Amino acid sequence: MKSTMQDVELSVVDILEHGAGSFGDSKVFTLLENGVQETTFSAVAENCSRLGTSLASLGVGVDDTVGTLAWNTREHLECYLTIPSLGAVLHTLNPRFSADDLTWCINDAGTSVIIVDDMLLATLVKSIEHTPGVRAVIHYANGEPGEHTGAQLEAIAAAGINVLHYQDLINNSAPASVWVRVPERSAAALCYTSGTTGRPKGVVYSHRSIWLHSLMNTSAAQFGLSRQDTILPAVPMFHVMGWNLIFSAFMVGSNLVLTNRFNQAIRLLEAITALKPTFGAGVPTIWSDVAYTYDSGSDNAYDISSLQRISSGGAVVPEALIMWWQNRHHVAILHGCGMTETSSTMTSGIPPLGFEFGTLSPYQRTQGQFVIGIQSRIVDAEGNFLPKDGRAAGELQLRGPWVASGYLHGHSDAMTADGWLPTGDIASISPNGYLTYTDRIKDIIKSGGEWISSVALEAHLAGHPGVREAAVIAVDDEKWQERPAAIIVPSGETPSIQSLKDYVSAAFPKFWLPDHWIFVEALPRTSVGKYDKKLLRDNFRAQSTG
Template sequence: MLSTMQDGHLSISTLLRHGSKVHATSTITTWTGSGTRRETFAQLGAHAAKLANALRSLGVTGDQRVGTFMWNNAEHMAAYCAIPAMGAVLHTLNIRLFPEQLTFVANHAEDQVIIVDGTLVPLLAPHLAEMKTVRHVIVANGDAMALEAPAGIEVHSYDELLAGQPDTFDWPEVDERSAAAMCYTSGTTGDPKGVAYSHRSIWLHSMQVCMTDSMRLAESDKALAIVPMFHAMSWGLPYAALMIGASLVMPDRFLQPGPIAEILAAEKPTFAAAVPTIWQGLLQHLDANPQDISHLREVVVGGSAAPPSMMHAFEERYGVPILHAWGMTETSPLGSVARPPADATGERRWQYRYTQGRFPASVSARLIGDSGKELPWDSESVGELEVQGPWIAASYYGGSDIDPEKFHEGWLRTGDVGKISSDGFLTLTDRAKDVIKSGGEWISSVDLENTVMSHPAVAEAAVIGVPDEKWDERPLVAVVVRHGQQITASELREYLSDKVAKWQLPEHWTFIDEVPKTSVGKFDKKRLRALNLEGKLDITHF
């Protein structure tokens, strides 16, 4: 029996209409380096309409892809609104991709137009010749004349192109399951893989961001979106802000601790979102240059695990609670949020807050063990996390033959390994591909790394599994010694001896100058493994 309820409605055009009308006076503030420029949501509505008209005038039609190569600013926000609302697909290009990845994703998505920030032109320009479908480049916040494009690509000034365009647009109806926006993941293996979010998934995800037990975004908020708009949709903040009327503060390219502190002082946001390295940098800056940041009701940290020491420092020294969250590009990205149960107090409350968080109703989770069997939620059983839900990817863009291993039985295999408590809190211990399978037990490379890095003489440490006849795999620790310090493998092994289980104690150690990194700054263990296979590491064995 069919319901009698209305269908449709879940679309970026509805969101834009709502935000620009009901929350007309909410604002998007963009930092200029020395001050701000401000646009109301009513102006954003007109701005987005002008951009949509401009893109139509360049021939953008149907569900063609329009790329952005931009910082977080008002123009990027207009692109977030205009492109999906006109029925096209927003493709946020990650400015930190390696050149070959960048051309790959632009070609794979078949971008027709790219909007680029003036300051990012030098990063993009050298690769335009290899972007086979791009016909137009629009330079925002900078000088279009400075870009010499290859033949076949027209260059436009954003301001000139939009000037004179009508400030209304007849936004078409779209199917809620059609793609609204795309983002490619930059894994360490193979080509980047595209995730295409739907109008529906973005709508549901935005509601989640505004739920009290999630990020709690409200009309009363002024949200500083530090996490880039080219990185998992800035964790959903732009669309959620439009939904609820929260004002947005955009740092543009000023992501260093000093400018962030300046933005905090000038705009006094109530909420902010960024990866741990940003908060670590800000913490050091604040410790050296004290400043009241208690206007922040909460800041959300994800992307990688937030160190407990940092969580305590922000809360105890600055009165700002850190909300730990987990997600990935394939999960839109909101997967879990570490808001403790109401009855957890004191140390128990902190233990909940250190976790990657609790699963909301829209994200079903299960743990799969080595044998492929589902594991219990007992805070002990360790397996690979699989998730399911309306804002979780079912496949990668381009067909089900792209990395089919990531999806099975309707679940996304996250590649993350961890355990879940009986009340649905996730604790991650490793990436599935990095976990070390030793004698039927799993050793977390991340736990070992953190323990080694807790030694004051160690700057960085990366752990990989190496083949072992008896145990299948055993850990190899690659250590970067802190500048001016000295330490031996024996001393580190001794240091670890009372900190990890005896059977986890690594036998293989090497000292390197630097841990190889991926384009987004994560440890590149693939390269480390390659160096080992090529015999380029000088290893001490115990």
């Protein structure tokens, strides 16, 4: 028996048209160097239509790849909605990649047109001479022109590339007469992994996967987004599609606060005070910096009372940070996790019935519960399945409708024989589906035949009153193979090593105690805001041998 339901393809076109038609008066706020730019969904949609006409006139069509090298701005939002609605592929370029990796990504993706924020022209110029497939660059102003903006544009033109101004195209183009609807499993967007082990790898999202994941974001089982919300995505739009929150907002009419390049704590606090977001999203270091800066300011300097909930993932959220937000400011922390290959979030930080956000429940010590659509399993080093008992730990493997089945051009294609994604994470899963990370396979500390979790040590150390941030790495040891080294950013006066040792000893076995304690003013971050442990390990080795 066949169903009697209509078979309608899912498309980003529907998200754009629904947001503009049903929620045309919803607001988009963009932080600027001085002040805030305000526009509406209907005005964004009008610009999208004119941008679509402009791109089509440049020969952009189905399956063409259009790159964006941009911060979180209105123009980038318009690219998000326009490019897939032409049947083309949005390629979000990461400005924090090295020039070599950025060049490689542009060429690997076959990117033919690049839309660039003037603030990032210097980054593009380093690559443009080595990207023969790029035929046009469209730039837009983001603040006052820099001293070298003109010379940078001339350098791009000198490479034989057509240079156009974004706003001129918008002003001089008629609205698109019709959008292009492609099959829902067609490519809509492309994002490259951060490439900490070899070249970045391209993950291609379909219209279907974006639709389903963005809809999940709006669900009460995930973020509970609605017309009543104002969303503050403190996550870069060039990383994992900004967690698809742009599309989620257009689905349900939530206002948007785009942070531009201003993810510093003071600018975020000013934005929260002025624009009253109800929901925020970002890695733990973002919200830790906000908490620290809030406490460092004068009384009543900032008002964060509008925030109701924050989703944080990408690393373990320290218990002390959860309690700061929940106990002191009544903001629910939704502890989740995800990766480029899972379209970002794959777990929900909502605890079971009977547990309140005002207290630190055992469930908030986990990375959340797998949402509907995500299938999970853990395996040992030999590939044997391990029980979901909350104790057995093995490599996490996943599959689902918004989980990657491979990489662009098959680069480093490492799916299992039966089609599951190996994540490279060591984790346990409880009987009711809550995930707890032990560590990344590459970060776990192997000492004398035992495993030491850098993640657990970091989360615990962050609760010490003298610690603002902590990273733990494995360092070589002749006797034990590897031992932990703790790199500490003090909170005020530097704590004594003995107090740190006592604090760790009270919670972990003696052999977990770090052998090395290093105090620094700041920890290096990766392009997505995580601690750069590769660089920390390299620095430690250099200092040890120097």
